[in-house]
Amino acid sequence: MSYDTDLLIVGGGPGGLATALHARRQGLSVIVADPRESPIDKACGEGLMPGGLAELIALDVDPAGMPFYGIAYISENRRAEARFRSGPGRGVRRTTLHAALAARAKEQDTEWIRTRVTGVVQDAQGVTAAGVRAKWLVAADGLHSTVRRTVGITAKAGIPRRYGVRWHYRVPVWSEFVEVHWSRWGEAYVTPVEPDLVGVAILSRQRPDLAWFPWLAQHLDGAQRGRARGCGPLRQVVSRRVAGRVLLVGDAAGYEDALTGEGISLAVKQAAAAVRAIVDDRPASYEAAWHRVTRNYRWLTRGLVLASTPALTRRAIVPASALLPSVFERAVNILAH
Numbered sequence: 001m002s003y004d005t006d007l008l009i010v011g012g013g014p015g016g017l018a019t020a021l022h023a024r025r026q027g028l029s030v031i032v033a034d035p036r037e038s039p040i041d042k043a044c045g046e047g048l049m050p051g052g053l054a055e056l057i058a059l060d061v062d063p064a065g066m067p068f069y070g071i072a073y074i075s076e077n078r079r080a081e082a083r084f085r086s087g088p089g090r091g092v093r094r095t096t097l098h099a100a101l102a103a104r105a106k107e108q109d110t111e112w113i114r115t116r117v118t119g120v121v122q123d124a125q126g127v128t129a130a131g132v133r134a135k136w137l138v139a140a141d142g143l144h145s146t147v148r149r150t151v152g153i154t155a156k157a158g159i160p161r162r163y164g165v166r167w168h169y170r171v172p173v174w175s176e177f178v179e180v181h182w183s184r185w186g187e188a189y190v191t192p193v194e195p196d197l198v199g200v201a202i203l204s205r206q207r208p209d210l211a212w213f214p215w216l217a218q219h220l221d222g223a224q225r226g227r228a229r230g231c232g233p234l235r236q237v238v239s240r241r242v243a244g245r246v247l248l249v250g251d252a253a254g255y256e257d258a259l260t261g262e263g264i265s266l267a268v269k270q271a272a273a274a275v276r277a278i279v280d281d282r283p284a285s286y287e288a289a290w291h292r293v294t295r296n297y298r299w300l301t302r303g304l305v306l307a308s309t310p311a312l313t314r315r316a317i318v319p320a321s322a323l324l325p326s327v328f329e330r331a332v333n334i335l336a337h
């Protein structure tokens, strides 16, 4: 049986490239297929939680950015802050992160082919896609994964249907926290990414409007604004993560919401688990590993999204976080890992 590569990775975002790096460490040959050229941008709040940052550094990926020391929840008249216990996270522009991941993958002899995968054929010995025959395929092709659909794994958009849009504003950084500003209609979270650049991501069920956040709108008034990038619906309920020799990693494997800002960290951790399952020749074991890696995120993020859906409980989130600082700090630190 001849193969072009041990592992074909469809999607060269953070999930795909972290998978490539883990696979190379295990001595697997790797081809990554993505129609876009590096550095790839995407709608993202761009905050790397301390745990995810540590995983990236362990892969020798250490992108430039701005440290942040915790999370602050802010409404019109209340503020709650929780500091990370395990050192800072880092705000990193997606293009900077992607360039760092892609450079490291190249150094590690990962091949990149510019193509969009539209179909996958597999048998007991291997998988073929985009003309490449591989022993294994990892699909890291994002929220609306084509590979997932092609291999018959079902996914549906969950409720509430929320969307995310991100801009950059050229303005001096004013906080050492990632700030989450809450309004009746959505949340705006502000991440420092350069000394004079912040990312602002608005998450909502409606078309976003900075005017929902009067303090923020005033503070950013007149600042140069970059182009908008959006995506959604954010919640994708995926029935399973493994089909034969195909494993799903990152957003393709299922997503709750961007409210707790952990997608990249989770994608990197899932990458390690998927490669472990492949090396052990036990693909089915990845399903349980995925549930383990994502458990806290799924419960806490889903809980927060549901609690913040009715107007009454939504109004209580920031005051409750301020009144119960130890609970808020605990939740933030569970998610930080």
Ligand SMILES: Cc1cc2nc3c(=O)[nH]c(=O)nc-3n(C[C@H](O)[C@H](O)[C@H](O)COP(=O)(O)OP(=O)(O)OC[C@H]3O[C@@H](n4cnc5c(N)ncnc54)[C@H](O)[C@@H]3O)c2cc1C
Pocket: 010, 011, 012, 013, 014, 015, 016, 033, 034, 035, 036, 040, 042, 043, 044, 045, 046, 047, 048, 049, 115, 116, 117, 118, 140, 141, 142, 143, 145, 146, 147, 163, 164, 165, 166, 201, 202, 231, 249, 250, 251, 252, 258, 261, 262, 263, 264, 265, 267
């Ligand atoms: C508004 C918003 C804010 C967020 N904020 C944060 C945050 O602050 N911190 C954080 O950690 N996470 C955040 N996230 C989540 C984070 O952006 C994602 O979880 C992360 O990008 C997932 O990486 P991925 O590699 O799985 O997918 P993606 O980054 O989506 O990469 C998928 C790749 O697959 C490629 N692709 C797609 N289809 C095909 C195909 N058919 N063939 C080949 N290639 C294909 C695409 O070109 C892309 O390069 C946020 C998300 C949103 C929407």
